[in-house]
Amino acid sequence: MEIGIIVHSLTGNTLSVAERLQERLAADGHDVEIEQLKTIGEEKTNENNSANITLKSYPDPQAHDLLIIAGPVRGASASPVLKHYFSRVGQFENKPMLLFVTEFFPFPWMGGKNALKQMTALCDEHGADVIGSGVINWKNPHRERQITDLLQQFSDLATGMDQKIK
Ligand SMILES: Cc1cc2nc3c(=O)[nH]c(=O)nc-3n(C[C@H](O)[C@H](O)[C@H](O)COP(=O)(O)O)c2cc1C
Numbered sequence: 001m002e003i004g005i006i007v008h009s010l011t012g013n014t015l016s017v018a019e020r021l022q023e024r025l026a027a028d029g030h031d032v033e034i035e036q037l038k039t040i041g042e043e044k045t046n047e048n049n050s051a052n053i054t055l056k057s058y059p060d061p062q063a064h065d066l067l068i069i070a071g072p073v074r075g076a077s078a079s080p081v082l083k084h085y086f087s088r089v090g091q092f093e094n095k096p097m098l099l100f101v102t103e104f105f106p107f108p109w110m111g112g113k114n115a116l117k118q119m120t121a122l123c124d125e126h127g128a129d130v131i132g133s134g135v136i137n138w139k140n141p142h143r144e145r146q147i148t149d150l151l152q153q154f155s156d157l158a159t160g161m162d163q164k165i166k
Pocket residue numbers: 008009010011012013014015045046071072073074075076077102103104105106110111138
């Protein structure tokens with residue numbers, strides 16, 4: 001199955017989890033491509049109006065069977081860069097989607113869950129079908145276990161989906 005991981009990552013945390021996911025899903029037999037969302041010029045972290053953001057490129061969601069969308073938590077909310085990407089892409093036409101966020105604080109209720117809720121609402125609005133999601137808390141003493149659990153969960157969901165479409 002063709003899997004696209006569309007990731008916004010400024011300081012590398014989210015990207016590092018995305019790379020581990022890519023490795024895991026590739027070992028499961030999928031074709032996995034990471035596409036990073038990058039702003040033109042230096043990213044302004046105080047820019048909360050996603051309409052003022054312009055990206056270097058806008059990955060085509062229809063190029064993949066399954067999409068994984070990931071980014072950092074910003075002010076207990078979804079990343080403005082991801083919000084902008086959704087607004088520019090328009091409709092996802094029932095694309096199956098997995099979501100994850102990384103955040104500095106140690107527990108998911110400290111912003112991560114809210115960011116995921118916003119991203120899920122955006123997916124609903126744009127016609128995507130969210131089949132799983134997760135939060136990685138960078139300051140949680142069990143961060144490594146959170147990451148391995150996420151890899152396992154996403155691997156199981158991707159395998160289940162692959163079996164359905166075959
Ligand atoms: C402007 C800004 C706002 C942030 N807000 C939060 C927040 O509300 N809660 C949190 O836990 N971390 C917050 N963070 C930290 C990032 O979410 C966290 O470090 C994340 O893992 C960074 O991911 P990245 O390295 O992929 O960019 C914020 C970071 C920035 C720059």
